[in-house]
Amino acid sequence: MTQTQPWTGRRLEVEVGPVAHGGHCVARAEGRVVFVRHALPGERVVVEVTEDKGGSFCRADAVEVLSPSPDRVEPPCPVARPGGCGGCDWQHASAEAQRSLKAAVVAEQLQRLAGLDVAVEMEALPGGLGEWRTRLRMVVDGKGRAGFRAHRSHKVVPVRRCTIAAPDLVEDVTARHWTRGAELDLTADSMGHMDIVERPQRGRPRTVTGDGVAVERAGGREWRVDAHGFWQVHPEAADLYADIVAEWAAAPVGGTAWDLYGGAGLFAAVLAEQVGPDGSVLVVESSRSAVADGRRNLADLPQVRFKTGLVEETSLTGRPDVVVLDPPRKGAGKAVVDSIAACQPSRVIYVACDPAALARDVAGFAEHGYRLERLRAFDAFPMTHHVECIALLVR
Template identity: 65%
Template sequence: MTQPDRLDWTGRSLEVEIGPVAHGGHCVARHEGRVLFVRHALPGEKALVQVTEDNGGSFCRADAITVHTPSPDRVSPPCPLAAPGECGGCDWQHASPAAQRALKATVVMEQLQRIAGLDREVTVEELPGGSLDWRSRVRLAVGQGGRAGLRAHRSHRVIPLRDCAIALPGALEPVLNRSWKPGTELEVAKDGTGQVHVAEIRKDRPPRIMIGEGLAHEHAAGRDWRLASGGFWQVHPAAADTFAQVVDDWAQAPVGGTAWDLYGGVGLFGSVLARQVGPTGSVLVIESSKRAVVDGTANLADLPQVRLRVGRVERVLGSAELRAERPDVVVLDPPRKGAGKDVVAAVAAAGPDRVVHIACDPAALARDVGLFATHGYRLAELRAFDAFPNTHHMECIALLTR
């Protein structure tokens, strides 16, 4: 039997009215019964859009090419590469910073309502420093010409850079002024002292430090930190200190108590919990990266109440040792996919009075909040931060109580 031709609008230009914002850095429009996820647009605009990707289902992807009726929130992007067909790093440079935060708040509220069934007002808070010149860590790709750059949106194509509007000033200069091996990737970090570190990433060998010492120096939560420059640290210079303060406010671990710091990295939040429980208490930091645990052990050597364990959180929590432990508070900062059913169940089974959940994806957070609700925990507090200005990303911190 001959199969019908698959519906494919790729390359078509359509006149549409732009609807509400959606999670992922685009807005929703509709045409002939199909949904279009449109980038470079804002709610309420009328625009000519071009379909960039269509897999034949109920939706396709498009870019706004010409805006006939611009939103009052529209501004000129500070970077010429924040345009259709260009760099995929920034989603919202065409919106004012205040409008960006409002769009992100709408996304968080929609995810909480749709996934967790919660109606809650959300304000996305600005971090110090403005919307440009903030990104301290950048992953670059090297194109066939040997120049480093960023990939186009949903593409492997490398766009060579002269600079980046959201990177910390001077962070990329040592990288963009020289040639590199095509096909490699570069991890660039500018640490809290202003030192730039660059590691070359190849598939056939471990990362190799090309610029700097590979040991980043940071300061947060009242402490100095030293960690591998390619290790996890918040990319916004103000984020680590801000988030640590929220954890300090909400954790309320009792003196002599027990606390867990899951997906703990080098122990930033573990250091906050250690200060709360004091020398007679206990803090367990679980982290899958061996290098992070080595760095964390060195950084927290003055806090004997802190134990650091290497391993996947779900496996360590399932050990006989921890099944017998009852923490007063649990802090968790999972990767973008969130904690998930098994980790949430294990944390709830441990019975902490309070859970502080840090999340960089609002959909994953909403799912985890809903999972915690099935175990008797409610969302008591929520703060959201614009830790990634000009992108669709944000950071949320939730307090869950029994």
């Protein structure tokens, strides 16, 4: 069939196929791929096309479920629905189904992009599916109400509470009136202290609650960091990841380690304990505030040296024993992978928040003789399609 006009707004009855990366499943209609949200594999649903730019695929929401999956549950949030909040992708799936879907995505990305057949187990973090997100951003609509964006849209969906947010964090915000069009940064630290900043479209940010400092605990240390800088959003994640890095790094006493995209130095602290005072740990981080936080928090570890700058613009020289990297969602990329591999570390520990980026970079390391030795995958963002993976690569 030759498409003559966009399908946007059109309703179709489809059989839902496998899960795909991005919080949707794959269906087909009239020779085209339809990426469907709010559905589960094996269901028969009526979808409404929400976006069609022509070509071989379009996007749609399941607006009627004709044949439900046994894994389907009632979403606990009233705005986790077609046309509602875009923050959660899998509230309509049971906890076990969510982890199964995410494991399938990680395995598929590794097979397709890196040529690896890996059995992936998606591990749950303590605390269940709700009340875990300690850092988030809200937006304000034209009536001064706080809410979240709809999926792939600038539309603001006002809310009263958020199922996945830390207790009371969102409720304190939605009870107030805000500057129209502003963004709101919300943080709840490990002490239960809240920090809220209003960022209007014009003018300077306004601190509403808190002093801009979050107190966190991980890796056997207490950290005082920028309340709105980078830190793991799940309260159990940072400590768990630090333990895994400690186990896998095996940095020798007196050795050399790199912590790339190192933030405030969580992994650097772990590596410093292993190499000892006669070793060295280099942290490369682009955020000046994170570097300042790291230097203050790790002042007792002189073997840790911070360098402010983009990893891809940093000249990486020497022969490290182990490299830890925690790149942004886009991944490290070919140039960084090539630079690391050229220095021939015995071990590379890759912390990834995007399975496609991880798979591409694992394939890049493979070209230099590194193999995937171990992989752990975590459901660190329940109800959403996001996952966290930690991979060990060895020469």
